[in-house]
Amino acid sequence: MSVHNSSNIKRITTHILQEMKTREEKISMLTAYDYSMAGIVDAAGIDIILVGDSASNVMAGHETTLPITLDQMIYHATSVVRAVKRAFVVVDIPFGSYQGNSSEALRSAIRIMKESGAHAVKVEGGSEIRESVVRILSAGVPVMGHLGLTPQSIYKFGTYTVRAKEEEEAKKLLEDAKLLEEIGCFAIVLEKIPASFAKIVAQSVTIPVIGIGAGPDVDGQVLVVHDMLGINQEFKPRFLRQYANLQAVMTKAVQDYIRDVKSLEFPNESESY
Ligand SMILES: Nc1nc(=O)c2c([nH]1)NC[C@@H]1CN(c3ccc(C(=O)N[C@@H](CCC(=O)O)C(=O)O)cc3)CN21
Ligand SMILES: CC(C)C(=O)C(=O)O
Numbered sequence: 011m012s013v014h015n016s017s018n019i020k021r022i023t024t025h026i027l028q029e030m031k032t033r034e035e036k037i038s039m040l041t042a043y044d045y046s047m048a049g050i051v052d053a054a055g056i057d058i059i060l061v062g063d064s065a066s067n068v069m070a071g072h073e074t075t076l077p078i079t080l081d082q083m084i085y086h087a088t089s090v091v092r093a094v095k096r097a098f099v100v101v102d103i104p105f106g107s108y109q110g111n112s113s114e115a116l117r118s119a120i121r122i123m124k125e126s127g128a129h130a131v132k133v134e135g136g137s138e139i140r141e142s143v144v145r146i147l148s149a150g151v152p153v154m155g156h157l158g159l160t161p162q163s164i165y166k167f168g169t170y171t172v173r174a175k176e177e178e179e180a181k182k183l184l185e186d187a188k189l190l191e192e193i194g195c196f197a198i199v200l201e202k203i204p205a206s207f208a209k210i211v212a213q214s215v216t217i218p219v220i221g222i223g224a225g226p227d228v229d230g231q232v233l234v235v236h237d238m239l240g241i242n243q244e245f246k247p248r249f250l251r252q253y254a255n256l257q258a259v260m261t262k263a264v265q266d267y268i269r270d271v272k273s274l275e276f277p278n279e280s281e282s283y
């Protein structure tokens with residue numbers, strides 16, 4: 011075992027991620043929710059795979075991340091872990107499985123680690139969930155924080171607008187980032203905050219800060235893989251760069267198939283027994 015797997019590829023660890031921040035090498039992170047996608051993303055060389063609770067939106071078609079369950083997250087994580095040889099795999103603990111009860115938080119984190127084989131968990135929030143984060147860390151489970159736009163508390167805010175524009179909110183976010191570092195989180199995601207402020211946060215903590223809509227002056231970037239591949243064309247926030255238009259590619263392939271079935275072009279002799 012150790013840091014090598016059976017194919018002798020050197021696995022990404024929290025230690026390596028920390029070294030990357032120190033030597034100013036940017037960290038690449040994408041989501042994946044299933045075996046096939048995780049295999050592609052891992053083999054391409056991504057540093058971190060996030061089994062995000064965005065699976066609630068992207069996989070299940072819900073409007074928010076709130077409905078996805080711990081069992082469903084473990085199912086996605088288990089499939090991802092089976093495909094991954096190199097990347098560090100982080101799993102979102104879903105809404106309702108860690109807030110306000112540190113014993114439940116620990117139980118949820120342990121279920122994720124035991125049942126999926128993932129390497130770390132991610133939770134949304136700062137001082138409000140301090141006890142939960144401390145309990146999970148005390149069990150030896152690495153924790154990634156998530157501050158700024160925290161989709162699990164969307165109904166508290168009512169909108170997905172940019173966060174920490176006001177002095178008060180920015181002050182709390184910076185304090186939360188320092189708190190998460192102090193209690194032992196190995197990294198923090200910052201979502202949808204001004205780039206100038208994200209830079210200050212990244213410079214104020216020694217652990218890696220991964221941005222999504224947080225500008226270039228952080229230690230790494232994360233996107234939802236279906237968004238950046240253009241599979242899902244509904245979600246186009248300003249921070250998204252589409253690296254492909256797979257929806258168009260997939261639509262054409264399906265239409266070609268339908269045409270060939272209808273016209274008896276498929277299957278041909280070499281495709282038959
Ligand atoms: N497909 C997908 N991609 C994501 O990045 C993602 C999810 N799902 N689900 C969970 C969270 C929710 N996230 C979000 C959601 C909305 C915006 C956003 O900017 N929405 C609007 C603006 C809304 C407003 O200004 O009030 C937009 O411009 O699309 C950003 C991140 C990021 N996460
Ligand atoms: C957008 C990222 C950071 C996330 O939390 C998710 O995909 O669930």
Ligand SMILES: [Mg+2]
Nearest residue numbers: 062063064102
């Ligand atoms: Mg999430």
